[in-house]
Amino acid sequence: NWPRHKAWHKEQKAVESDWMTDENLLTTQKVARLLDETGNESAKLYGQAISLVSEGDYSGAVRAFRKLIKMSPETPMPYVTLASVLIMSNKTPDAASCYFKALELYEEGSKGWLLAVASLFDLLKLPDCQEIPKPKWWNDEDLKVLSAQVVAKAPDDNQACMMRAHV
Numbered sequence: 001n002w003p004r005h006k007a008w009h010k011e012q013k014a015v016e017s018d019w020m021t022d023e024n025l026l027t028t029q030k031v032a033r034l035l036d037e038t039g040n041e042s043a044k045l046y047g048q049a050i051s052l053v054s055e056g057d058y059s060g061a062v063r064a065f066r067k068l069i070k071m072s073p074e075t076p077m078p079y080v081t082l083a084s085v086l087i088m089s090n091k092t093p094d095a096a097s098c099y100f101k102a103l104e105l106y107e108e109g110s111k112g113w114l115l116a117v118a119s120l121f122d123l124l125k126l127p128d129c130q131e132i133p134k135p136k137w138w139n140d141e142d143l144k145v146l147s148a149q150v151v152a153k154a155p156d157d158n159q160a161c162m163m164r165a166h167v
Contacts, residue, residue, distance in 0.1 A: 042071055046078070049085075058089045076105035080116055092128040096120060100135075114150040118163040121147075125166075143167045 049064035065082035072078065083098035099120040106113035117137075123129050124138070137146055147160075147167040154160040 042068060045071070049081070053085055053088075058085055061085045062089065074105060076102040076112060076116070079105070080112070080119070083119065087123070092123050092126055093132060096123045096129050096132050099123065103135075109149070111153045114146070114153050115157065115160065117146055118150045118154075118157070118159045121163050121166075122159060140167075 052061035086095035
């Protein structure tokens with residue numbers, strides 16, 4: 001198992017280094033600072049969570065996003081962001097459940113809903129998510145329609161284009 005474990009760490013570092021470019025870090029820190037300055041408690045917490053992600057403290061970020069969700073359980077975006085952090089923490093089944101919750105909260109067919117579909121599609125293909133019950137649209141015909149809608153709403157989004165290409 002040790003060689004597989006070392007390989008997993010290499011993969012995680014590669015993903016992290018792609019995400020943690022100097023430009024992304026500066027942007028993330030700037031957004032976090034602006035959110036913190038608003039005086040709005042939710043915005044401050046969101047900014048703190050983003051800062052924790054940029055520092056690589058994923059468990060701290062998960063706690064912050066869960067607290068944010070408790071404050072505003074009907075807002076889909078924290079679920080999507082939490083899912084991203086859970087993916088970085090190699091907790092894909094938990095991330096999938098966050099995307100499912102976001103799908104419940106977004107208006108069906110909206111850009112946010114379609115991008116959450118693309119993200120969920122990516123996860124549900126993974127071996128870690130094999131046991132997760134698939135949504136009603138998990139069939140060839142519905143996936144063709146959905147992937148076309150995703151690309152139409154977000155033609156420049158890499159994940160959207162990857163979903164369409166895979167389908």
